[in-house]
Amino acid sequence: MLYMVHMNVEIPADMDKAKADEIKATEKAYSQKLQRDGRWKHLWRIVGEYANVSIFDVASNDELHQLLSGLPLFPYMTITVTPLATHPSAI
Numbered sequence: 001m002l003y004m005v006h007m008n009v010e011i012p013a014d015m016d017k018a019k020a021d022e023i024k025a026t027e028k029a030y031s032q033k034l035q036r037d038g039r040w041k042h043l044w045r046i047v048g049e050y051a052n053v054s055i056f057d058v059a060s061n062d063e064l065h066q067l068l069s070g071l072p073l074f075p076y077m078t079i080t081v082t083p084l085a086t087h088p089s090a091i
Contacts, residue, residue, distance in 0.1 A: 001057070002041075002084040003064055008051040011076050026072040034067060055084075 011020050034040035042055040058064045068079060 001059065001061075001064075003056045003058070004082040004084055005054045005056055005064075005068065006051065006080040006082075007054065007071075007073075008049065008078045009073055009076055010050070010078070011073070023072045030070065030072060039063075039067065 011023075031040060031043065035043065039056060039058050040054060041057050044053050046052060056064055056067065058067065064081065068074060068081075071077070
């Protein structure tokens with residue numbers, strides 16, 4: 001199942017820089033692992049925002065929820081999920 005996921009990150013301004021850097025490094029490793037195993041198919045930055053649009057290919061809603069809630073930045077994100085279906089004009 002394919003999902004388009006919009007993630008907007010809002011790290012608190014008063015968070016210790018070292019802690020924020022550690023969370024970001026852990027987030028990067030986690031996201032790259034999911035990209036390598038094929039479940040995080042695409043990842044695009046949204047210009048001018050601390051946000052991204054991603055495409056996930058997972059077996060179920062529950063699997064997607066588990067992956068997203070496992071993101072180290074999850075507590076600081078607003079996430080919108082859109083399920084995708086094949087378009088009849090796609091080649």
